[in-house]
Amino acid sequence: MEKDRHQIKNLFVEILKKYAKDPSLFENLNDNTEIIKDLKINSARIVDITLDIEEALDIELDDNDMDALFTIGESIDTIEKLVKAKT
Amino acid sequence: MIIGNDIVDLGCPMNKVSFKRKRWVQKAFSAKEVEFIYSQDDPYKACWLFWSCKEAVYKSALKTGLKPFMDPKRISVDVENIKINKDLMGTAEIEGKNFSWYSISAKEWVHTICDDGELKNTIYATFELNTNEKNHGKELKDKVVAILKKTEGFAFQNIFIDKTKKGIPYVYGLSEGRIQLFDLSLSHDGGFGAFCMGSLGHSQASILEKELNQRSYNQVRSHPQPFLH
16 A cells, blocks of 8 residues: 555654664654755665665655755655656 | 865774674665675775775865765775775875875774875874773864874974864864864764874865954954863
């Protein structure tokens, strides 16, 4: 069954938490939260996060899609678009 | 030249996991870079050397007005022109602009600095971090200040590190009422921290001054001693 935006956000945040050193930074998440600057996630982990999303949702993020993993809002927009395109 | 730097802890478990992951290297690097990495005696170290090159160059380019992006393939390391002196040096390209990088390494880490002066006018260091990982940012800044205070020829004993609104770090040096701004790049990964610091040209300093955290700048200017201690 197709995942809605809320489910995608929850899944994405759980993936991000795997790579964050400071859980308290997730307390005030919003669409403008930047993954590297605000959540202090190491930039190399963006590649891991991309692979995790692909594996969890059976989608593929190309280089342009990966470029959108900048803020929480932009990331969810991109993932939602790819999930909808699959179904 | 605007500097940037990046350190990778080669012993960090996450870095080992990432390298072993199916398709991780292909997601992070171009076909040419992948071919180069796997042609080396130590592909793991080569992978993280290239990653640190990309990061150092990206941090430098951000200071010249580059819009932030997340796709590491938008930075390409020139694999055909890597020079081996005592260390490694070469160039990398972002959106048509070339940047020079210089990379030093030890068994435990790789540290790359984007600087076209081959580090001749740059202060840089690599060191261990000992606090809990979530406190590494503060420990890193404290160690940089301590190193600068001991650096021969660096005349500023009152030193303060801050970031612009865009998150770009810089150093204030204060001496006998004189304030000078320096270009700074900070990096930490796993158990290691690193930095590089260089002088700013007049025009670069003017650009940076416009983006400073004005509140702390004014405080430093008005009351340097109480603010710094």
